[in-house]
Amino acid sequence: MSAHPDQSVVADEETRVAMAWLSRAVEPGLALMHGFVSAVGPIAAMRSLRSAQAPAPVQALVGARYDEDLVAADLAAAASIGARLVCPGDPEWPADSLHAMSVATAMGVEGIAPPLALWVRGTGDLASLTGRAVAIVGARASTSYGTEQAAQLAFDLAERGWTIVSGGAFGIDAAAHRGALSAAAPTIAVLAGGIDRNYPAAHAALFERIAQDGLLVSEWPPGCAPYRHRFLIRNRLIAALAAGCVVVEASARSGARHTAGRGQELGRPVMAVPGPVTSAMSVGTHALLRDTEARLVTCVAHVIEEIGHLGVDLSPPTRGPDTARDALSSVQARTLEALPTRRPVLPEQLARAAGLSVLEVLSALPALETRGFAECTDGAWRIVRQRSG
Amino acid sequence: MSAHPDQSVVADEETRVAMAWLSRAVEPGLALMHGFVSAVGPIAAMRSLRSAQAPAPVQALVGARYDEDLVAADLAAAASIGARLVCPGDPEWPADSLHAMSVATAMGVEGIAPPLALWVRGTGDLASLTGRAVAIVGARASTSYGTEQAAQLAFDLAERGWTIVSGGAFGIDAAAHRGALSAAAPTIAVLAGGIDRNYPAAHAALFERIAQDGLLVSEWPPGCAPYRHRFLIRNRLIAALAAGCVVVEASARSGARHTAGRGQELGRPVMAVPGPVTSAMSVGTHALLRDTEARLVTCVAHVIEEIGHLGVDLSPPTRGPDTARDALSSVQARTLEALPTRRPVLPEQLARAAGLSVLEVLSALPALETRGFAECTDGAWRIVRQRSG
Numbered sequence: 214m215s216a217h218p219d220q221s222v223v224a225d226e227e228t229r230v231a232m233a234w235l236s237r238a239v240e241p242g243l244a245l246m247h248g249f250v251s252a253v254g255p256i257a258a259m260r261s262l263r264s265a266q267a268p269a270p271v272q273a274l275v276g277a278r279y280d281e282d283l284v285a286a287d288l289a290a291a292a293s294i295g296a297r298l299v300c301p302g303d304p305e306w307p308a309d310s311l312h313a314m315s316v317a318t319a320m321g322v323e324g325i326a327p328p329l330a331l332w333v334r335g336t337g338d339l340a341s342l343t344g345r346a347v348a349i350v351g352a353r354a355s356t357s358y359g360t361e362q363a364a365q366l367a368f369d370l371a372e373r374g375w376t377i378v379s380g381g382a383f384g385i386d387a388a389a390h391r392g393a394l395s396a397a398a399p400t401i402a403v404l405a406g407g408i409d410r411n412y413p414a415a416h417a418a419l420f421e422r423i424a425q426d427g428l429l430v431s432e433w434p435p436g437c438a439p440y441r442h443r444f445l446i447r448n449r450l451i452a453a454l455a456a457g458c459v460v461v462e463a464s465a466r467s468g469a470r471h472t473a474g475r476g477q478e479l480g481r482p483v484m485a486v487p488g489p490v491t492s493a494m495s496v497g498t499h500a501l502l503r504d505t506e507a508r509l510v511t512c513v514a515h516v517i518e519e520i521g522h523l524g525v526d527l528s529p530p531t532r533g534p535d536t537a538r539d540a541l542s543s544v545q546a547r548t549l550e551a552l553p554t555r556r557p558v559l560p561e562q563l564a565r566a567a568g569l570s571v572l573e574v575l576s577a578l579p580a581l582e583t584r585g586f587a588e589c590t591d592g593a594w595r596i597v598r599q600r601s602g
Numbered sequence: 603m604s605a606h607p608d609q610s611v612v613a614d615e616e617t618r619v620a621m622a623w624l625s626r627a628v629e630p631g632l633a634l635m636h637g638f639v640s641a642v643g644p645i646a647a648m649r650s651l652r653s654a655q656a657p658a659p660v661q662a663l664v665g666a667r668y669d670e671d672l673v674a675a676d677l678a679a680a681a682s683i684g685a686r687l688v689c690p691g692d693p694e695w696p697a698d699s700l701h702a703m704s705v706a707t708a709m710g711v712e713g714i715a716p717p718l719a720l721w722v723r724g725t726g727d728l729a730s731l732t733g734r735a736v737a738i739v740g741a742r743a744s745t746s747y748g749t750e751q752a753a754q755l756a757f758d759l760a761e762r763g764w765t766i767v768s769g770g771a772f773g774i775d776a777a778a779h780r781g782a783l784s785a786a787a788p789t790i791a792v793l794a795g796g797i798d799r800n801y802p803a804a805h806a807a808l809f810e811r812i813a814q815d816g817l818l819v820s821e822w823p824p825g826c827a828p829y830r831h832r833f834l835i836r837n838r839l840i841a842a843l844a845a846g847c848v849v850v851e852a853s854a855r856s857g858a859r860h861t862a863g864r865g866q867e868l869g870r871p872v873m874a875v876p877g878p879v880t881s882a883m884s885v886g887t888h889a890l891l892r893d894t895e896a897r898l899v900t901c902v903a904h905v906i907e908e909i910g911h912l913g914v915d916l917s918p919p920t921r922g923p924d925t926a927r928d929a930l931s932s933v934q935a936r937t938l939e940a941l942p943t944r945r946p947v948l949p950e951q952l953a954r955a956a957g958l959s960v961l962e963v964l965s966a967l968p969a970l971e972t973r974g975f976a977e978c979t980d981g982a983w984r985i986v987r988q989r990s991g
Contacts, residue, residue: 277953487876490900564666
């Protein structure tokens with residue numbers, strides 16, 4: 214028996230073993246392999262690949278790994294750290310989030326095929342945490358400005374019930390995870406190597422903390438090294454697991470821009486936080502804002518406006534408080550502007566200064582007096598000095 | 603005889619007197635008055651307004667000023683400071699720049715009618731200086747960041763032959779004028795009061811300096827006070843006299859945003875320089891970038907890309923230098939990533955680590971060796987440590 218990887222039946226153990234084998238044998242993201250496994254099922258797919266009898270282009274994707282079998286060791290390693298292999302059909306399989314990857318693949322986007330299965334560590338439920346999630350990514354060599362913005366944005370979103378998804382790297386990623394944790398909210402780190410690899414090593418304690426309430430997620434089995442090309446493969450998953458992607462700081466050549474591009478291919482809103490044009494770490498975010506559909510965001514309200522449900526949580530307009538002057542009519546405002554501050558003038562003089570008729574000025578002055586802008590002495594008018602502050 | 607204000611004949615003295623009278627009697631920018639003067643000519647327009655016999659809606663625009671005649675005094679005041687009244691038809695009348703105002707007015711935009719005439723002080727030629735001009739505007743209470751950006755951008759544009767147009771105010775405006783002057787280039791200050799008013803007073807020396815090589819421009823005669831509503835009327839002229847408008851810093855409620863809006867109504871590219879989201883002085887620029895078609899710019903090349911002639915001066919892509927790694931094929935890159943740094947491995951082990959066939963690895967390794975990435979000892983391979991720095 215073989216289960217279709219996208220089918221809604223809980224994976225049996227034989228299927229899970231096949232998925233474990235495939236997750237080590239195959240670099241993820243390729244439509245060809247995903248299509249093959251979907252077509253024949255994971256068990257048959259594993260069998261034909263292990264016997265080198267899969268169609269040649271598919272077999273080529275496995276290369277020298279075809280006769281390797283570390284399934285027992287990988288599953289044991291996962292169990293030893295309290296991790297699990299989540300497969301299509303499992304209750305926590307994030308089918309809704311991953312659907313966009315199938316759509317993009319069907320539309321011809323390359324290297325964006327859905328994961329076959331996901332190695333997961335932590336107490337969170339992958340499907341429910343990703344049901345309301347936003348990605349915050351950015352430069353490893355972030356500035357203190359970027360770090361603060363990422364942490365604040367993550368905190369503010371987490372406080373409003375959003376799960377923060379990021380890549381567990383130094384800089385912006387770590388600040389985003391920590392911002393969510395500081396709101397006592399779960400966060401998801403999507404890794405480019407085994408979930409036991411603690412890469413970077415300095416984040417071992419952070420990953421421990423993330424796993425307590427949230428999740429560490431990887432397409433690669435325990436022990437796998439975070440090769441550079443795997444970060445590029447991984448980025449599509451960060452983009453897919455979130456409703457939108459915020460780039461806080463990015464240099465000119467940045468992985469965060471790649472993640473943003475993946476987000477756009479998946480139809481997810483991409484957002485960028487601007488910064489000083491003098492900062493090399495804002496060159497990438499400014500390029501995103503110039504060259505792509507990315508939306509400029511400066512606060513949590515802007516982010517929720519992009520990713521929230523329509524009509525909910527719209528941000529207030531960016532303007533200062535209304536002043537009494539704004540309530541004046543055009544004639545009243547022109548009269549006010551023409552009023553002298555010291556020596557009072559007659560309405561006729563005022564009309565000339567304001568370019569208004571005497572009648573217009575005479576109609577405006579009482580309203581200005583009532584509102585405390587103008588004062589009258591013996592028929593002559595002057596401005597009431599505004600209280601400073 | 604009366605001259606049509608938009609006709610290409612040099613204004614005679616009678617016309618110039620009529621324009622001088624109209625410039626004091628009428629607040630500029632209103633389509634109704636511009637249409638009336640265009641229809642009957644400035645001399646007839648003045649006569650009918652002075653005798654209170656113009657059509658009632660037109661007459662109402664003059665209000666109590668209809669029986670005032672300060673023409674001789676205004677022309678004398680202008681002459682005494684070396685200023686002139688430039689009228690339609692004069693060689694330096696900036697007809698090309700102002701054309702967009704007639705178009706916008708014809709399309710129903712309010713309060714954007716062309717000036718009737720312009721009071722001008724300085725050695726520059728208004729038509730030629732505005733033939734290649736860009737406006738830089740922004741907050742009066744600018745930060746040192748904004749002041750530096752405005753000055754640098756103005757300097758860089760001035761160095762490339764662009765005239766900087768601004769409003770002569772504190773903050774960004776002054777920084778823009780000074781940046782242009784520091785490049786020994788002419789700059790134009792468009793004022794909201796008489797060109798002899800030196801508003802703000804602290805800029806008297808700056809205005810002197812601007813007049814030496816550039817121009818002070820105003821629609822109001824000498825002596826007129828810079829009432830608040832006149833700044834709003836003035837802003838459309840800043841936008842019109844430049845090919846595009848750059849906002850460097852702006853608070854949530856800012857005159858610079860008004861100028862930018864006028865620029866958009868005139869079909870001019872509007873640009874904004876981003877800043878830290880923590881700065882109140884960047885709230886307005888970020889709002890422009892979020893809510894309008896304004897383009898984010900960070901350097902002179904970006905500005906020239908927007909306002910320059912197509913195909914000329916395009917800015918280089920924002921990316922770091924290419925590295926040798928970028929020239930590698932996908933198979934070569936994956937082989938390189940899988941190479942160990944210390945203990946050399948056989949191609950078969952490498953193929954497994956890289957998820958490639960042994961043949962693919964064997965084809966990639968010589969290229970990696972040639973380029974200095976990989977080294978071979980007794981048939982086993984490892985990475986060549988990169989020189990740091």
